[in-house]
Amino acid sequence: MSAATAHLRRAGAPAWARLPLVLAVLLVLAAIAYPLTDGSARDAVSWTIVLVGSAVSVTSAAAAHGARTAAAVLGLVVVAAVAFEAVGTATGFPYGPYAYSDALGPTLLRVPFLVPLAWLMMAWPSRVLAVVLTRRVRPGRQRAARVVVAAAVFAAWDVVLDPQLVQAGYWTWARPQPGLPGIDTVPLTNLGGWLLAGLVLMTLLDLVVARTALPGGPRAGSGAAVAAPLLVIAWMVLGGALAHALWLDLPGSAAWGAALSVPVLATLAVQARRP
Secondary structure, three states: OOHHHHHHHHOOOOHHHHHHHHHHHHHHHHHHHHHHOOHHHHHHHHHHHHHHHHHHHHHHHHHHHOHHHHHHHHHHHHHHHHHHHHHHHHHOOOOOOEEEOHHHOOEEOOEEOHHHHHHHHHHHHHHHHHHHHOOOOOHHHHHHHHHHHHHHHHHHHHHHHHHHHHHOOOEEEOOOOOOOOOOOOOOHHHHHHHHHHHHHHHHHHHHHHHHHOOOOOOOOOHHHHHHHHHHHHHHHHHHHHHHHHHOOOOHHHHHHHHHHHHHHHHHHHHHHHOO
16 A cells, blocks of 8 residues: 555545546656657647646645635636637747647637646646745745745746657747757747746636635645645656657757756755754
């Protein structure tokens, strides 16, 4: 029996509270398959990763805070994603000019249906990690710190993910340079856009959770609700960096993924040493 499962049983959590962890493991398996496939099989793996990842986010929110929070998170992220992406594809703001290919399927306002689910896959784990990273911040400053850190994590994740999906042909940038050192397919404006979108989204997410969560704090089963999104973000960034370096011929984004993980790992290590 895993430690997480044992904790859930001791806490009296319902059996479904383990669902986020099960889904997170399935996502890891799908992510492992990504660099080992190509063509239509790789497209199917990409869809699987996003669908399962978005399910991890929704079930994790439900396990920790209740169904009302999960529904609110789903609705908020989908609306925010469509709004930002529709403006982005129409005007180039705030990311820079880009266009989606037909590979991602049907669209709404020129935004593929898969894109809001990808935002959901990324947004909730980014917030969960930010909650962990800022738990020792003074209570009066904790909300602001949580929002800023969550936005930074959200944007950093895209630094690794975007070059991979450009390589897959899912979208193209009209002016991909200048970009981060080692990444010549994604402009720096994209990073600025993700930081802005992240600040808006994480501010709204914080308000939504505060207003919809069940009283009394996180529910029994919140251990899995935290572990699952953390497993997702850890594997997608660090595992993704490894895949970029060894299989996908993307050494620049591999190096950035490793470098951006250092401050997170250092913070977690310092927290673990403090009583």
